[in-house]
Amino acid sequence: MEKKKDVTRRDFLKVAATVGAASSLTSVVAPHIMTAQTVGNPTRYGFIGTGTEGCTLLKFLATIPEGRCIATCDIYPPNLKKGVDTIGSNPETYTEYRKMLERKDMDAVFIATPLNLHTEMVVDGLNAGKHVFVEKTMYFKEDEGDIIRKAMDDHPKQIVQVGLQRRSSVLYQVAMEMIRKGALGKIMTVRAQWDRNSNWRRPVPDPKFERLLNWRMYKEYSGGMMAELASHQIDVANWAIGAEPKSVIATGGIDYWKDGREVCDNVHAVYEYPGGQKLIWSGVMSNAHFEFSEQIMGDQGTLIITLGKGMYYREPMAKVSSGNSKENWWAGATVNNQAAAAGIPIFPETGAMNELGFMDREMRYAKHWLASMGIYNYEEPHDPWWTELHNFLMSIREGKPIAAPYALGKADAQGVIYGNRAIETGERVYWPGQEPQDATKKAKKIA
Ligand SMILES: NC(=O)c1ccc[n+]([C@@H]2O[C@H](COP(=O)([O-])OP(=O)(O)OC[C@H]3O[C@@H](n4cnc5c(N)ncnc54)[C@H](O)[C@@H]3O)[C@@H](O)[C@H]2O)c1
Known part of the structure; x- marks a missing residue:
């Protein structure tokens, strides 16, 4: 809590400006004022x-x-x-x-x-x-x-x-806009997990409905945890990195729920992107402590996002001066290392900062401050499902x-399919055209 107090007004304004600019790019935050009566010919x-x-x-x-x-x-x-x-x-x-x-x-x-x-x-x-x-x-x-x-x-x-x-989540759009503006510097790693502590099963009123209701458990219908869970986060990683992976290695097993299921309950995969970036994805079904989130890690900062929440953490000053990123997002910011580590909540709000009057800017600053203290929660203007x-x-x-x-x-489906193939074969799976030229390497050809 002490650390959070050190995050300066300037930090907040800088994040808010980025966030504001991002939000102004999207029309999804516009108030939805039409009613069933006013919409002709739905x-x-x-x-x-x-x-x-x-x-x-x-x-x-x-x-x-x-x-x-x-x-x-x-x-x-x-x-x-x-x-x-x-x-x-x-x-x-x-x-x-x-x-x-x-x-x-x-x-x-x-x-x-x-x-x-x-x-x-x-x-x-x-x-x-x-x-x-x-x-x-x-x-x-x-x-x-x-x-x-x-x-x-x-x-x-x-x-x-x-x-x-x-x-369709404004929060994710804001996060991606911060990435594009250089707030994270050069991103080399995305870690994501989707963990549960449950068997994923549905009760079946009659055994004849087992495969219909519990289709997720059977390979004839389902891509298991990769298709049901990782798919969302492979898409987020592709979005953040701005590319598709070129290869994946993975392991998985039916290690905990030995109940006749055919899909894994314990999966760990590493996707490699053309620039050397890695997505490390895991999903377990025997521990829900970390639930689900994505950690997007650059040489100047980290974003930790889930649907509904997002925090930005700046890397210490020493790293900032490495000049790795195209734009030094923090140049000139009067922050100390403690403030950098404290974390700044990101949130969707309409309107670019420079279009706001003095009072509105002050109000936004106050909201950021309250959010950083855990007193105030931001919400998407609409649920991303609605949007x-x-x-x-x-x-x-x-x-x-x-x-x-x-x-x-x-791109998302390929990530799922190749991830599952890597689990099944135990070999590194390459995207089409990405197989290494080196014949001594064991490339898994994708027909
Ligand atoms: N976007 C998300 O966050 C999200 C969340 C959950 C599920 N999903 C996806 O939604 C899809 C469905 O998942 P679910 O959890 O709702 O499954 P579900 O089993 O609850 O629902 C599927 C429905 O399809 C019906 N169905 C099966 N065969 C059919 C057929 N031939 N004709 C008509 N209906 C048929 C079933 O009776 C069932 O009611 C999956 O692809 C899943 O990955 C997406």
Whole structure:
């Protein structure tokens, strides 16, 4: 607590200025003032897979007047009912998604089904003339990326958005803007983890539903922890580093939950990027102490972010003078080493600092100070889930840039697939075209 008091006003203003500039780049923080009554002709959509994530999305969609759910589809009757109850728009219900897609009065489809079904549903949705929102991970097997790409090329006017909601988080956008402005200097390492202390299982009312409800446990449908958890953080690392990995080594096992599952419960992977940067990812299912976060580590500072919270820590002055980064973000800042280590909360707030009047600047400074003391918590203007869904509808309606387009989804899916391959083979797996020339090295060729 003592240390925090040493963070100077100048520190706060500098972070706030960066944050303000970042926030002003995005329109997602604009107040959402339309109501169901004021939106004419909402985009009509159907929803496939109204399970856990499906109902999370439907809960947010129910508050977005630019869209209207006219149909839902699920093969598990209790979840079908849950979806209808959640959206509350009296949608027509289906158990065969292709039948639902035949509807001509439907513009878009949302897909939140088990991973093995994503590609065929995306392709069928595009072929039926719909815009498609598909949950992460975008696809399951390596060749499916090209299958989706081809269907998109066949239907160039239709949008595909992937459910990587961190891309729609103002907090993450602010963090990335700080990185681009040099606040972290040269980034060489991202550490990320997603830990739990639970078995990930769902209760099954009848054994015949075991594989349907617990699909995550079985390799026929699931990419395990890499697909379900690491996928979010591989995307964050790609975003922070500004590249895709070139290789991965990994290990994993079914080490704790020996309950018939086929996917690992204890995974550790190291991704290497073209500039030598590393993403170290781990996920364990027998300890939840560290939960989930990303630590983005540069030679001038560190960002520790989770969905909803972010802290910036500056490296000691000695390191700053190394001049490694393009821009010395801290040049001229009157801070001491103690202040540097204390940490500064980052948060989303609208408006660039230099556009604010004296009182507003003072107010923002006070908020940062209170946040640094743990007295005040910042919140996103909207939940990133809401924002990604709103963004998708506004991309359809007004051509707004797609929050998480195909290219990001593909980079993410490759990270998942190659990570799992590294676990299974015990060998370093290279991205296509990244295999070392040195024939003495054991390169795992990717067909
Ligand atoms: N973005 C996120 O933070 C996030 C969080 C959780 C899950 N997800 C993703 O969402 C997807 C679904 O995960 P979940 O946890 O909701 O799974 P879930 O099992 O709770 O829901 C999947 C639903 O799909 C239904 N379904 C299965 N086969 C179907 C078919 N042929 N036709 C229609 N419906 C079918 C199931 O009955 C179930 O209701 C996964 O890809 C997962 O990775 C994303």
